[in-house]
Every structure is written in structure tokens, then in C-alpha cells.
Amino acid sequence: MKRRHGLTLLETCLTMTLASILLTTLFFLTNNHRNMLRRLDNNTSALYMLESMRNFAKFQLENGVPLASVTSRDLLEFVECSHEWRVLVKVTSEAGVDKLVISLARIDGKTPDCVYTTEVTSR
Amino acid sequence: MRKKAFTLIELMIVVAIISIATSGFYAGFPPLFDDLDRYQTLIEENRSLTLVYGKIRDCLKKCRSIAEVKEGRILFDNDNVIAVENFGQDIRVNGRLVKLKGRASISELERVSDNMFITRVTTGHETLRILWKTGAANE
Numbered sequence: 001m002k003r004r005h006g007l008t009l010l011e012t013c014l015t016m017t018l019a020s021i022l023l024t025t026l027f028f029l030t031n032n033h034r035n036m037l038r039r040l041d042n043n044t045s046a047l048y049m050l051e052s053m054r055n056f057a058k059f060q061l062e063n064g065v066p067l068a069s070v071t072s073r074d075l076l077e078f079v080e081c082s083h084e085w086r087v088l089v090k091v092t093s094e095a096g097v098d099k100l101v102i103s104l105a106r107i108d109g110k111t112p113d114c115v116y117t118t119e120v121t122s123r
Numbered sequence: 124m125r126k127k128a129f130t131l132i133e134l135m136i137v138v139a140i141i142s143i144a145t146s147g148f149y150a151g152f153p154p155l156f157d158d159l160d161r162y163q164t165l166i167e168e169n170r171s172l173t174l175v176y177g178k179i180r181d182c183l184k185k186c187r188s189i190a191e192v193k194e195g196r197i198l199f200d201n202d203n204v205i206a207v208e209n210f211g212q213d214i215r216v217n218g219r220l221v222k223l224k225g226r227a228s229i230s231e232l233e234r235v236s237d238n239m240f241i242t243r244v245t246t247g248h249e250t251l252r253i254l255w256k257t258g259a260a261n262e
Contacts, residue, residue, distance in 0.1 A: 009133045016140040023147045037165050041247045044169040047176055048244050048253050055254040059239060080252045 039114060042106050045081070046116040052079050053087070053102050057120040067091055067100040067122055075102065084108065098122040168225035168247055175223060178216040179205060179255065186257040192234040199257065207232060211245070 007015075053075045060070055072087035088103040100120045105112035129137070186199035195207040206215040211230030214221045223229065231243040238257040243250060 009129065009136065012137050013140065016137075016144055020144050020147060023144065027147070027150070033162065037162055040169050041165065044172050045246045045249050045251065047173065048246070048251055051176070051180075051255070052251065052253040055239060055256040058256060059235070059254065062236075078252060078254070081249055 038108070042114055043116075045085075046104055046106075046114075049079050049081060049085070050102065050104060050116055050118040053104070054118050054120050057100055057102070061120070061122060067098040067120065070100060086112070164225045165247055168223075168227045171222065171224045172227050172244070172246060175214050175216075175221050175229065178214070178219070178221055182216050183255060183257050184259050188237045188257060189234055189240060192232055192240060195232060197232055197234075197240060207242075211243075 056075060056078050057067060057070050060074075061067060068091045070089060070091075072089050075087050075089070076085065084106050086105050086107055088105075090101045090103075092099050092101070098121065101117060102119065103115055103117045105115045107113075182199075182203050182205060186201055186203050188200045189197060190200050191198040197205045199205075203217055204215070205217075207213075207230055208215060208220075211228035212223050214223065214229055226245060226247065228245045229242050230245075231241070233241045235241055235254065240255050242253050242255065244253045245251075
């Protein structure tokens with residue numbers, strides 16, 4: 001009987017399937033890395049933005065503007081960030097001391113990727 | 124008699140699978156190779172910006188007021204100095220130099236009050252206006 005040369009269809013398909021699985025894994029690995037970097041980038045920007053927003057609120061306070069008058073629009077316009085960022089401010093008052101809580105998030109698509117928070121007190 | 128070659132249908136199936144695998148390869152790999160270089164730059168950019176943030180905050184914690192802002196340098200009441208050099212790519216805090224990597228930069232020092240100043244901070248995708256304040260932060 002003559003010896004068979006080359007691969008059968010089944011062997012070829014099997015090799016292709018294994019190669020596809022490997023490529024798909026690599027592709028998702030890259031995507032995961034990309035998400036991690038976006039998070040890192042957001043963390044750095046948020047670090048500086050929260051510093052600036054906190055100090056802006058203190059600046060307003062030093063100039064006689066109450067914390068309750070500080071709006072999210074003021075904070076966003078002051079730091080001049082991109083439109084992907086959203087800010088939520090909440091003022092609470094306890095024993096005559098006002099507390100402004102600033103929550104910052106970058107909206108990528110519909111949901112916030114990560115929420116960063118800082119607070120300023122009127123004391 | 125034993126078959127020696129592929130039939131047309133077998134050949135077409137193999138070609139179809141090769142096409143799918145190749146398109147997957149092109150979709151997945153070029154971004155991977157491009158990104159590896161970009162990733163490294165982005166990581167260094169963010170790391171240097173975080174380091175500078177820490178240095179500036181540490182310096183400001185010890186100061187009470189700004190004595191002078193002149194030619195990219197801020198001199199504080201306790202003789203601490205923050206200087207911006209090389210178009211905002213180098214930040215010198217009390218003589219210690221920190222080099223910002225990639226597109227990161229800190230520039231345009233502007234005094235706002237006795238204890239506050241503004242800088243422009245360029246991160247990977249943003250150019251932000253940052254207000255700094257002397258003294259410890261009560262975050």
C-alpha cells in the first residue's frame with residue numbers, strides 16, 4: 001500500500017481551530033490591557049482634577065461664596081476637561097459646618113468607568 | 124481505490140477557514156504590536172505625572188504662602204521653590220529634578236492669590252487647568 005502524503009481535511013481543520021483559539025485569546029488579552037491603560041489614564045487625570053476642584057471650592061469659600069453655591073458646571077468649566085467627564089456635587093450641613101462632596105467620573109459609553117470622590121468642609 | 128488528492132469542496136472549506144483565520148490575525152495583531160509601544164509611553168507618562176503630583180503636594184504642605192512667581196519659578200515663604208523648565212517637561216521641586224515623559228507637561232504658572240496658583244497640566248488626552256493651594260489638603 002502506498003504511504004499517504006500530506007494532511008487530511010480533519011487534521012487541517014483541527015490545526016486551524018487551534019490557531020484561531022490562540023489568536024482569539026491574544027486579541028482579548030490586548031483588549032484587557034487597553035482597558036487597564038484607560039483606567040490608569042483616568043486615575044492620573046482624576047488625581048489632578050480633584051485637587052483643582054477641591055482648591056476651587058476652597059477659593060470660593062475664602063472669597064465669601066458658600067459651598068452650597070458651588071455647582072458641578074463651575075467645577076468642570078474651571079478645570080477645562082473634556083466632555084467625557086461628569087461631576088456630581090452634594091452639600092450637607094452638620095453642626096453649622098457645610099460639607100461639599102465632589103464625585104467625578106468619566107463616562108465611556110453609557111456607564112461611568114470609575115467614580116472618584118473628594119470633599120471640602122467649610123471649617 | 125484510495126483517494127490521493129483533496130476534492131473541490133474540501134479545498135474550498137480549507138480556503139474559507141484560512142481566510143477567516145487571516146482576517147482574525149490582521150484584526151488582532153497589528154493593534155497589538157502598535158499598542159505595545161504606545162502602552163509603554165502611556166505607562167511612563169502617567170507614572171511621571173503621579174510622581175510630580177506627589178512632589179508638588181509634599182512641597183506645598185510645608186508652605187504657607189507664595190513669595191514670588193517669576194520666569195517659571197514659584198518661591199514660597201519658607202524658601203521652597205517649584206520651577207518649570209524645558210517647556211514644562213522638567214519640574215524641579217526644591218532642586219530635585221523630575222522629568223515628565225511622553226506628552227505629559229506642566230506649564231503656565233500663574234499666581235491667583237497669596238496661597239494659590241494655577242498651572243496647565245497636560246496628561247495623555249487632556250489639558251487641564253489645575254489650581255494648587257499651599258498648606259495641607261483636607262481631602
